[in-house]
Amino acid sequence: xxxxxxxxxxxxxxxxxxxxxxxxxxxxxxxxxxxxxxxxxxxxxxxxxxxxxxxxxxxxxxxxxxxxxxxxxxxxxxxxxxxxxxxxxxxxxxxxxxxxxxxxxxxxxxxxxxxxxxxxxxxxxxxxxxxxxxxxxxxxxxxxxxxxxxxxxxxxxxxxxxxxxxxxxxxxxxxxxxxxxxxxxxxxxxxxxxxxxxxxxxxxxxxxxxxxxxxxxxxxxxxxxxxxxxxxxxxxxxxxxxxxxxxxxxxxxxxxxxxxxx
Numbered sequence: 001x002x003x004x005x006x007x008x009x010x011x012x013x014x015x016x017x018x019x020x021x022x023x024x025x026x027x028x029x030x031x032x033x034x035x036x037x038x039x040x041x042x043x044x045x046x047x048x049x050x051x052x053x054x055x056x057x058x059x060x061x062x063x064x065x066x067x068x069x070x071x072x073x074x075x076x077x078x079x080x081x082x083x084x085x086x087x088x089x090x091x092x093x094x095x096x097x098x099x100x101x102x103x104x105x106x107x108x109x110x111x112x113x114x115x116x117x118x119x120x121x122x123x124x125x126x127x128x129x130x131x132x133x134x135x136x137x138x139x140x141x142x143x144x145x146x147x148x149x150x151x152x153x154x155x156x157x158x159x160x161x162x163x164x165x166x167x168x169x170x171x172x173x174x175x176x177x178x179x180x181x182x183x184x185x186x187x188x189x190x191x192x193x194x195x196x197x198x199x200x201x202x203x204x205x206x207x208x209x210x211x212x213x214x215x216x217x218x219x220x221x222x223x224x225x226x227x228x229x230x231x232x233x234x235x236x237x238x239x240x241x242x243x244x245x246x247x248x249x250x251x252x253x254x255x256x257x258x259x260x261x262x
Contacts, residue, residue, distance in 0.1 A: 012115075014159060016092070019113040020081035023160075024061040030194045035145075036064050038185040038204075039108075039137055039217060044069045046181065046221050050133050052103020058092060059108025059137075066106050066135075080110075093119045097127045107136045111168065112160040118171055125175040130226035134177060137219050138163055145190045145216030165218045177222040184215025 013019070026032045047070050055075040057067045062085035067075045078095075079086030090096055093116050105124045111117040124134055140146050141162035149158045169179040187207025188200035207215060 013113065013161060016114055017081040019160065020060050020084065023109065023113060024063070024084065027061045027063055029192055030197065031190055031192050034197055035186050035217060036061075039219070040064055040066060042183050042185050042219055043106075043135060043137065046135055046219070047104075047106070050104045050135075052129075052132065054102045055104040055106070056097070056102045056127070057106040057108070058086075058110055059106075060110065060113060061108070062086070066108065067104075070104070072104060093123060095123045095127055099126050100129045102127045103129055103132050105132070105134045107134070109137060109139065109160075111136070111163055112139050114161070117161055117163065121168075121171055122175055125172075125177055125224065128177075128224045130224055132224050134172075134222045134224070135219065136168065136222070137217060138165070138168065140165065140184065140215055140218050143186075143214045143216045144188075145186060148190045165220060168220060172220070172222050176225045178225050179220050179222040181219075181221035183219040184211075184213065184217065185219070186216035187212060187214065190216065 027036055043066050047066060050070065050072070052072055053074060055067050055070055055072040056078060057065070057075065058078045058080070059066075060080075062077065062079070065077075067077075076087040077085060078088055078090050078092070080090065080092055082089065088096070092110055092114060105128055107120075107124060110120050114120045121136075128134060139149065139160065139162075141150065141164060146162065149160070150162065152158060165182055169182075172179050184207070186204070188197065188203040191197050191200070206212070
């Protein structure tokens with residue numbers, strides 16, 4: 001049975017291995033390096049506050065390590081294409097990991113270039129422990145950088161998915177992932193010349209100060225929801241002896257329980 005590829009409406013997304021190599025090469029350019037440095041600076045404070053035993057990192061390039069600042073001892077990287085650093089070469093639509101085994105998952109532009117982005121997110125949610133955290137980085141289609149990718153789709157990098165942060169948050173909600181933080185970065189013109197990039201730094205300061213929505217990339221931090229247990233006082237004189245009951249931690253869980261009762 002062949003897998004159905006995700007399409008953004010104009011053309012099918014290339015195989016991830018091809019996109020991965022092209023995007024990894026693009027991130028070595030002046031523009032790509034500037035975006036990587038901003039992503040690392042914005043992601044570090046969140047990663048530093050995440051705790052646990054196991055951290056999984058996966059992305060389209062191994063040029064930067066987003067987990068280097070983490071206090072988690074066991075940190076590993078999975079790769080989706082040959083030639084990239086990683087503990088194993090895997091298919092992100094079917095992670096070779098047990099369910100609820102990872103405390104922190106870092107995804108760097110995986111959904112942007114995966115042929116099945118929703119399935120990749122589903123697998124990330126599956127391996128997360130209850131209460132675990134997911135940090136996801138993606139390109140914002142409603143930005144100057146996103147506009148250039150939409151108008152000049154010549155390379156594999158520019159033919160990636162155009163996924164809005166709000167759409168990703170909706171997918172997360174369906175997978176019991178509660179998005180709590182949304183940050184955006186790179187508000188300047190997508191230029192490859194270092195001197196011109198430096199001259200547009202004022203756009204960066206303006207966008208960050210006013211929290212403008214058209215940053216070139218977004219960072220979403222989400223937490224996997226769990227059902228809380230609440231003790232109930234037992235009426236020993238009655239016929240029924242209730243002891244514990246589960247209280248849903250979100251409207252998503254509550255809706256599921258209501259549907260089952262019907």
